[in-house]
Amino acid sequence: MVDRLLGRNREAPPDAPLDARTAVWNRVQLARNLRRPRTLELLGEMADEIVELHGDRGFGDDAAIVAGFARLDGHRIAFVGQQKGADTEENIRRNFGMPHPEGYRKAMRVMDLAERLGLPIVSFVDVPGAHPGPESEERGIADAIARSIGLMSRLRTPIVAVITGEGGSGGALAIAVGDVVIALENAVYSVISPEGCASILWRTADEAATAALAMRMTADDQLALGVVDIVVPEPGEGAHADPAETARRLRPIIVGELERLGRVPADELVEARYRRYRVLGAYTEVAAPAVAPTPTRGLGDRLRDLLDPTRWSGGNPIPGTSRRDEPPAREEV
């Protein structure tokens, strides 16, 4: 019976869109793999030494974000990055890699220090999203993210951002504004989690794989969109299979970029970074906006409205009439 079922499954004609969906979904699962190397593991393989710094000087220390100094091929750098746990216990301590505002404020503190010390910054991004709880809102998660983005856009020191796993929306971008953005092959980057997107646009989280495909969240797609500049291939089944090899492939690319950016004068660097983000986004400019006169509604229209039962309230909102008290479309972050 089981064999028959499995056999039937195997015989099922491979559906092309389904395949693409499965492929993308596999990538998402790889990016979320529990054994995937995080900031400290990757740095542990790559760096000659690491000094971690703690605390945001205002509230506390957030274990979901690590920051500090390291030496990479003789280059002194400052690093920031999200840190998920490898097991349940560590995950609870590190809040599943979901930072609170103080985490981002710690990162900002270290990055600001790096600028003053003339150290380049390497950031490692792997986050499902910033922590969405009441305490996070109370302490200003939106404020921390916006200020971190703003800070990174103007720091007069080279910044290399590496998307190593999940690039989850604003919580990722907060430490991912860089002169160059590198992504590991199986990393994903999206404006909202695929589950969140599916539950809003498809009204069910079961369509997460479809949403993941539609959002084109894989590293290669992001490269094509210009959001990511370099994609680094992972060994074997993925980074979790061989963290040391992953770090060995990543290191020369980070170091190469640091050396290249180190030769660029600070003014040019900041201007180029501004331009890099300034041009992202697809729009056209219609030279002459069509201006149709506002249709004035006469008595006939109003009578027709009265006779048209679909215009009476009580049912679904009628498209075209702008009722402004419908529930807000919410974005999950």
Add this chain to the structure above:
Amino acid sequence: MPIKLPSFRPRKDAYPPDLWTKCPSCSEMLFNKQLDKADRVCPNCGHHFRLSAQARLDSLLDRDSFRELDAGLQSLDPLGFVDQKPYPDRLAAAQLATGLRDAAIRGVGTIEGRRVSICVMDFGFMGGSMGAVVGEKVTRAAEQALAERLPLIVVSASGGARMQEGTLALMQLAKTCAALERLKAARVPYLSIMSDPTTGGVFASYAVLGDVNLAEPNALIGFAGARVTAGTIAQELPAGFQRAEFLYDHGFVDRVVHRRELRHEVALLLRYLAPAEVAADAAPADARPAFDPLGFLSSLAERVVPDLASAEPAASAERAEPAAEPAAPEPDRETTGDGARVATDSVKADVDGPGEPVPARPSREASDG
């Protein structure tokens, strides 16, 4: 015994929606015309209804002072995004329903005689979601404020970043925050007004970064959606969570202002939020006299001599055609020469509107009474 037949007549409380609106707060039935007259604030309980971008501009700015810029910006579909229906169809439907090209209008206007660069969002257009066009308009508003040293005002009403544009929508956070950092470095002030709702990526970028943050009473303002929050933490959310007053209590909003008072408060703040003089760097901004003869003269000159403004060597500014502003049907009190437009070398394809009839600013509740 009489047989009770199901009634096909509308129930007593079913009103034609374009005549009456039920206040979600006090359940009072409100006559739309009266509601509009009261700036869409419930006269009974003070509930603030959402305001369209045009109505917001009308309520904030001096009469006929607004000159729209970049009206022709329109989103593309970079991902080829299809959910229940394709993204271009959703865009077209939203354009037809609202008469806007995207969820924001930007331009320059005056508030009690003070020129400001202003960008206003419209929740009616796809939930006010921020895609490339909204990000671009906010950024251009900031860049113009920087070039002309005008105070910047952004009125937010948005559910967050536009999912249909994927990470490119997310990158608008970086684009806008970077522009605001430059504004800050140049000591040009920025006033952020948050209306219901201001959430997600919009809140976590330009909305929260105001030098002064104002919010309308009871406006929903927050980072993560309430459903996400509740789902993630499995605990009861405190009452008034993510409302304007909650933000005020926690120190992220300077003032919660009733819509009736908003224009007055903004005008009051603008007396202090004037860009610091470039030459006299040491002078604190608020020491400036309320009457600024030089600024007055130059703004007068701009009105009288349209080409003066455009002759100013704004860095790498390219001239836009004066005819490119037909969306501003106001009488020509302001200059028509659109020299104020800040040039960008962003990727844009100048496409002539192929005659598709996107209607202009509608007066949405035109059918009232």
